Amino acid sequence: MPITTPPTGGAPADTALLRFALAGSVDDGKSTLAGRLLYGSASVLADQLAAIGAAPGGGGPDLALLTDGLRAEREQGITIDVAYRYFGTPRRRFVMADTPGHVEYTRNTVTGASTADLVVILVDVRNGVVAQTRRHAAVAALLRTPHVVLAVNKMDLVDYDEGAFARVAREFTGLARALGIPETTAIPLSALLGDQVVTPSERLSWYDGPALLHHLESVPAAPEPAGAPARFPVQYVIRPHTAAPRGRRGYAGRIAAGTLRVGDRVTVLPSGSTTTVSGIDALGVPVERASAPQSVTLLLADEVDVARGDLIVPAGQEPPLxxxxxxxxxxxxxxxxxxxxxxxxxxxxxxxxxxxxxxxxxxxxxxxxxxxxxxxxxxxxxxxxxxxxxxxxxxxxxxxxxxxxxxxxxxxxxxxxxxxxxxxxxxxxxxxxxxxxxxxxxxxxxxx
CATH class of the missing domain: 2.40.30.10 (Translation factors)
Structure with a gap:
């Protein structure tokens, strides 16, 4: 499984919402990178910049403090909690989770990465792959994260040396292959100075791929596996005397996987009762089909016993009880x-x-x-x-x-x-x- 260089253009951006997590060791620059992404995408207000103050040594705002919001984080200089930030560009919307780097908070990294379509694993180019890098890669593999980006940070401290970047990339390749990570993309950058984070950098002219933000804008959002059977957990039973659609009992919830259509033969678990989907309402409008992750109300042809917590699935495609x-x-x-x-x-x-x-x-x-x-x-x-x-x-x-x-x-x-x-x-x-x-x-x- 080779580490790839992302394409520089041509394909249109995937406009679906992308959830991604930042992971890496302490002091590798995660919070600074998160702040740089927010700052570079014009997602920070002027009063927010004024409130965080200047970075140590001057030279601009301390972007790390845009995500390190807890007082203990500011005092200790480390990320403790998972900081979620929502931002967007003209090409895509993002939910970013800045996760802790300290080994004691690996569980927080699991929390932040559990819903992510992509994980950015940050490493200091001077240190290469360290123990915490291996832990974060193992977490990404365990959670079956579809995309992993290896962000090789602090390239400015090695004079933007291509060989230093290549050594780290090769080391991570072997780790990713052993863990079974399906796709890894390597990008050199400097979060502090902004090289290759939002826009390409002339100081990294030997790198022919796009900046990190451009890659995040263009990577495909994780789709459901092709042909995945439908799964509909019942969240709420709408009785006829309340607001039931069309005056009939309905079953409201969010489709967790696959597609349901009017006329489908379905099984209700755990009871095993079978019936037919007689109607689907999406936001009060009748539709012929609905797919994950839509929230809908199902109408069933027969008066079967269905309660909150039951699972409605296609007949013949039931998961084992x-x-x-x-x-x-x-x-x-x-x-x-x-x-x-x-x-x-x-x-x-x-x-x-x-x-x-x-x-x-x-x-x-x-x-x-x-x-x-x-x-x-x-x-x-x-x-x-x-x-x-x-x-x-x-x-x-x-x-x-x-x-x-x-x-x-x-x-x-x-x-x-x-x-x-x-x-x-x-x-x-x-x-x-x-x-x-x-x-x-x-x-x-x-x-x-």
Whole structure:
């Protein structure tokens, strides 16, 4: 899997909303890069610039403070929380997540990258690929992020040397290949001075690709897998005596995957009842078909028992119902997740009681190896977890659908979010040369 240079032009921009996350080690310049993107896209007001003050040493505003909004972040000089910023250009709209770089906040990086179509992994060209770079690449691979950009920062500190950039790019290539990352694009830049961030830089004339912002404007938004079966989690039942469309009972929700059409034969899970879609209303207007991620109201031909949390799917394309789930889990809470814990499992709009039956393995500090039978996963840790649920659930494999393959574990006592989970097959790492770890090919993957 070679690292690519993005095209310089020709293809029109993909105008769909792009969600992307910035990740990298402490002091690699993530917040400065985030601020430079906001500043360069004219998304910062004059009073905001005046409020943040000048950068150390002068020479302009301290752009890092546009996203480091917490007082503790300003005092410590590091990003702690995930900072979301919304901006746009004439070509596209963006949701940007500036994630923490410190190892203690890797779980925050998971949160920021969980909904991202693209992850920008920032490295200091002088340091190359370090431990935290490997962790962030592993997180991007684990979350099946469709696009990864390697942003080689601080090129001004090595006199814009092409060889220094190439060395870092080659090192990251091997890591990305081992992790199974499908697409990686490398871009040299200087976030502090603005080289190759918003506009091309003459000081990087040897690089023939576009600036980072241009690449973000043109990269395709992540589509649903071709031919993905429809998945409709029921969020709300609209009864005839309220505001039901056409005076009939309707089922409101957001299509999580695929397409539904009037006349489709469907199954309601977990009951297994079958019926036909007799109507679809989108914003009160009858339509013949609707696709993810539209929010619609379905009308069914028969009076079947449907409640919030049920899943409506095409007949013959039902995901298997199960009360035993094997998942990859990233633990987010300060309190560790332990074998024997009682939790709530939330899948789409359905929430059921469950028991943490087993924790067969957890990832080591690099996230590239596994430690067997740990019995617990601490905050920020990632591992394999077996859940026994009180009622059946029907998740898809996460690699087939990020929406219907994801679950949350919730504390049943106070409702706090404990753990983010991904259902279905995932890579099992084996020892490589010199104690490294490599991911197997897809055909060698086994169910977690």
């Amino acid at each position: 199960t009360r035993t789930l094997e998942v990859t889990a990233c633990h987010l809470h300060e309190r560790p997740l332990c074998r024997g814990d009682r939790v709530l499992v939330k899948h789409t709009t359905r929430t059921v009681r469950a028991l943490v039956a087993d924790i067969p393995a957890r990832r080591g500090p690099s996230l590239l190896d596994e430690e067997p039978a740990p019995d617990r996963i601490d905050a920020g840790g990632i591992g394999r977890v077996v859940l026994h649920t009180a009622e059946p659930l029907a998740p898809d494999a996460y690699r087939d659908s990020r929406r219907t393959g994801s679950l949350l574990l919730i504390d049943p006592d106070d409702g706090s979010t404990l753990t983010a989970c991904m259902a279905g097959p995932g890579p099992v790492y084996r020892a490589g040369p010199a104690g490294t770890r490599t991911a197997p090919d897809d055909e060698e993957e086994e169910t977690l």
